[in-house]
Amino acid sequence: MSNIPRPYSSQVFDGxxxxxxxxxxxxxxxxxxxxxxxxxxIASTWSHVTPCNMHLDRLAxxxxxxxxxxxxxxxxxxxxxxxxxxxxGTEGMKYSLVSREVIADSIETVVxxxxxxxxxxxxxxxxxxxxxxxAMARLNRPAVFVYGGTILPGYLPGNGxxxxxxxxxxxxxxxxxxxxxxxxxxxxxxxAIPGPGSCGGMYTANTMACAIExxxxxxxxxxxxxxxxxxxxxxxxxxGEAVLNLLRLGLRPxxxxxxxxxxxxxxxxxALGGSxxxxxxxxxIAHAAGVRLTLRDFERVGRRVPVLADLKPSGRFWxxxxxxxxxIRPLMKRLLQAGLLxxxxxxVTGRTLAEDLADVPDYPPxxxxxxxxxxxxxxxxxxxxxxGNLAPEGAVAKITGKEGLRFEGLARVFDSEEQAxxxxxxxxxxxxxxVVIRYEGPRGGPxxxxxxxxxxxxxxxxxGADVALITDGRFSGGTHGFVVGHVSPEAYVGGxxxxxxxxxxxxxxxxxxxxxxxxxxxxxxxxxxxxRQPKPRYQRGVLAKYAHTVASASLGAVTDLHLNP
Numbered sequence: 001m002s003n004i005p006r007p008y009s010s011q012v013f014d015g016x017x018x019x020x021x022x023x024x025x026x027x028x029x030x031x032x033x034x035x036x037x038x039x040x041x042i043a044s045t046w047s048h049v050t051p052c053n054m055h056l057d058r059l060a061x062x063x064x065x066x067x068x069x070x071x072x073x074x075x076x077x078x079x080x081x082x083x084x085x086x087x088x089g090t091e092g093m094k095y096s097l098v099s100r101e102v103i104a105d106s107i108e109t110v111v112x113x114x115x116x117x118x119x120x121x122x123x124x125x126x127x128x129x130x131x132x133x134x135a136m137a138r139l140n141r142p143a144v145f146v147y148g149g150t151i152l153p154g155y156l157p158g159n160g161x162x163x164x165x166x167x168x169x170x171x172x173x174x175x176x177x178x179x180x181x182x183x184x185x186x187x188x189x190x191x192a193i194p195g196p197g198s199c200g201g202m203y204t205a206n207t208m209a210c211a212i213e214x215x216x217x218x219x220x221x222x223x224x225x226x227x228x229x230x231x232x233x234x235x236x237x238x239x240g241e242a243v244l245n246l247l248r249l250g251l252r253p254x255x256x257x258x259x260x261x262x263x264x265x266x267x268x269x270x271a272l273g274g275s276x277x278x279x280x281x282x283x284x285i286a287h288a289a290g291v292r293l294t295l296r297d298f299e300r301v302g303r304r305v306p307v308l309a310d311l312k313p314s315g316r317f318w319x320x321x322x323x324x325x326x327x328i329r330p331l332m333k334r335l336l337q338a339g340l341l342x343x344x345x346x347x348v349t350g351r352t353l354a355e356d357l358a359d360v361p362d363y364p365p366x367x368x369x370x371x372x373x374x375x376x377x378x379x380x381x382x383x384x385x386x387x388g389n390l391a392p393e394g395a396v397a398k399i400t401g402k403e404g405l406r407f408e409g410l411a412r413v414f415d416s417e418e419q420a421x422x423x424x425x426x427x428x429x430x431x432x433x434x435v436v437i438r439y440e441g442p443r444g445g446p447x448x449x450x451x452x453x454x455x456x457x458x459x460x461x462x463x464g465a466d467v468a469l470i471t472d473g474r475f476s477g478g479t480h481g482f483v484v485g486h487v488s489p490e491a492y493v494g495g496x497x498x499x500x501x502x503x504x505x506x507x508x509x510x511x512x513x514x515x516x517x518x519x520x521x522x523x524x525x526x527x528x529x530x531x532r533q534p535k536p537r538y539q540r541g542v543l544a545k546y547a548h549t550v551a552s553a554s555l556g557a558v559t560d561l562h563l564n565p
Contacts, residue, residue, distance in 0.1 A: 004038050004244060004248055005247055006038050008115040012039075013115070035073075038071075038118060039116050040074045040117065040118045040120060041116035041120070042064055042119075043110070043111075043119060043120070043121040043135070044057065044059075044076055044077070044078050045080070045122060045128040045132075046060060047078075047080070047081050051151065052199070053081050053148060055196035055227055055228065059122050059236040060076050060236070063236045064240070066237035067244065070244045072118070079110075080099060080106070081124075081125055084125070093447070095543070096447060097448050097557060100130055103132065107131070108138050112139065120146060121136065122146045122147075123146075123147065123148060124149070124198050124227070126205050129281075130208060130281035130285055133281075133288075136217065137288035143348075144217065144243045144348045146235060147222050147225070150197050150199075150200055150227060150320055151164070151197030151198060151320075153194075153318050153320065155191060155194075163192040164312070167192050170457075172453070173457035173459060174460040175460075176460070195228060197226065200318045201319060202313070203275055203313065203477030206223070207274030207278050208278060209223035209224075210224070211269050214261075214265040214269075217347075218348065220349065222235050223328055224323050224327025242348050245350055251346065255346060256347065257291060258345060259291050260342035261342070262293050263301055267340050268335070269282075270305040270383060271331060272307075273314065275477030280557055282556075296385075298383055299385045301381070302383060305380070305381060307382050308372075309369065309370055309371075310368065312478075314480040315377070325364055325370075332353075332360075334362075341353065378400055383397075384397040386509075387513060387514070388515040388516040389524070390500075390516060391487045391496070392495075393489055393552060395470070395488065397508070403480075403481060405509070405510040407468040407482050409505070410502075411434050412428075413501060414435070414438070417440055421457065424454055427461075429458065429467055433468075435454065438490075439472070439498075441487075442550040442552065442557045444490050445473065445547075446543050447543060448557060450474045450479075451479065451485070452475065452479055454469060455476075455480070455481055458481060468483070468506075469483045470506070471484070471487060472487045472553070487515070487553075488552045488554040490553070492534065493533075498531055499531060500517060506518065
């Protein structure tokens with residue numbers, strides 16, 4: 001084992017004075033020779049809280065076996081996960097983005113405390129994936145991320161229609177309008193989620209898995225495998241060998257997480273039509289890695305990268321369809337050949353991205369999931385950064401082009417998601433309305449809830465092309481329609497969103513990158529003079545701490561920004 005460094009475990013295990021430390025581990029199955037092996041932590045986000053993570057215990061054991069077979073000694077530990085899909089639309093959803101920080105903090109705490117030389121982290125749901133990456137970047141010890149994999153679609157009995165969790169959210173709006181029967185509604189509810197795995201479109205989990213692979217922190221194809229598959233088991237096992245190889249090579253996360261690697265991740269997210277949450281999370285991961293990344297970078301990269309994947313929520317296909325034709329590797333090779341990726345970036349294989357992609361075959365000629373570069377779905381990014389007098393620091397819109405590129409309408413203002421949802425389900429939202437949901441930002445919520453409930457209800461009522469929605473909260477990766485989130489500065493800190501009134505005219509223009517409130521500066525100044533900041537919704541506990549420390553969404557909603565000069 002002499003050729004594998006032990007920079008941290010040696011401080012915990014070596015020498016007579018460390019006998020108490022060693023003694024604590026014999027009950028866990030350690031043998032004397034194990035204390036001379038590199039200690040690799042395996043951070044599992046397994047739980048029965050959500051189907052996204054219910055199978056990760058088996059993957060963690062595969063990773064453990066891979067580490068031990070390759071000459072290391074593995075220790076499995078757990079961290080939390082929450083379920084956006086279950087808590088969506090409730091007060092509990094405020095804990096969702098908070099959990100990203102809790103996960104990062106907890107992994108950093110265990111690995112740092114126990115003297116682990118390397119790390120394998122397994123994630124399967126939205127926030128635990130960036131949480132794992134933030135911890136890897138902070139610790140800067142050789143590390144590999146393993147994605148839990150995508151769920152397979154469910155099926156509606158009788159007609160065989162494919163379903164997923166977004167189908168259920170949209171069914172709520174359809175049922176409220178009488179567009180589907182009670183029987184069909186119940187069938188959709190009971191059949192949409194058939195087993196383990198992350199939500200099955202290019203929603204946030206699959207988006208972040210692909211972004212992490214593009215960053216170089218997971219093994220080739222880790223992002224595009226079904227949760228229940230031999231390929232996913234092999235991926236977890238190979239991670240054990242890979243992390244020990246990284247130790248030998250001295251390659252650490254910050255060596256891989258370069259500015260060019262983040263540009264690769266942005267490029268892949270755009271080409272796949274990925275979630276707006278990728279903006280928030282990549283900003284936060286870059287912050288942890290010490291890489292300067294801003295909304296301007298998403299704008300710059302977005303001007304030259306087309307949307308190529310016809311994937312849910314706005315497209316026709318599921319992630320499992322992409323898995324079946326070869327995953328994202330052929331797409332990345334096409335992007336590399338077109339000069340849109342930085343091939344010199346290193347990955348957890350120890351090689352460059354270009355070397356990793358060299359032997360990847362192209363997609364089957366008859367596939368329809370990924371368009372050729374010369375015939376894109378959209379010629380530039382669907383992630384449109386908007387600015388204007390409603391969003392001086394920026395806002396993030398997800399505009400594929402199917403919604404149109406401009407929307408002008410009258411504001412319908414709500415001070416919480418619950419108020420908006422009640423009005424939508426009561427049929428009070430009309431064609432031409434711009435639904436404004438405010439005081440749901442990082443500090444005001446607190447926690448920046450996702451608005452999948454309201455947007456899905458609008459879509460389910462058949463109003464997706466006729467109603468827009470803007471918020472200082474976030475959107476699920478499953479959201480589609482004319483929607484704008486991450487409006488910054490948020491309403492709670494006195495951002496212009498706090499000054500909007502019912503009936504104000506709002507313009508959303510994707511071509512001009514504009515989010516404008518058509519009210520005079522004089523009137524806005526008068527409104528600002530009358531505005532008073534609401535009292536904090538939480539005075540104690542994790543939500544209060546989060547609200548006190550969190551930065552703007554335009555900076556990734558990180559919680560340690562004030563610690564950095």
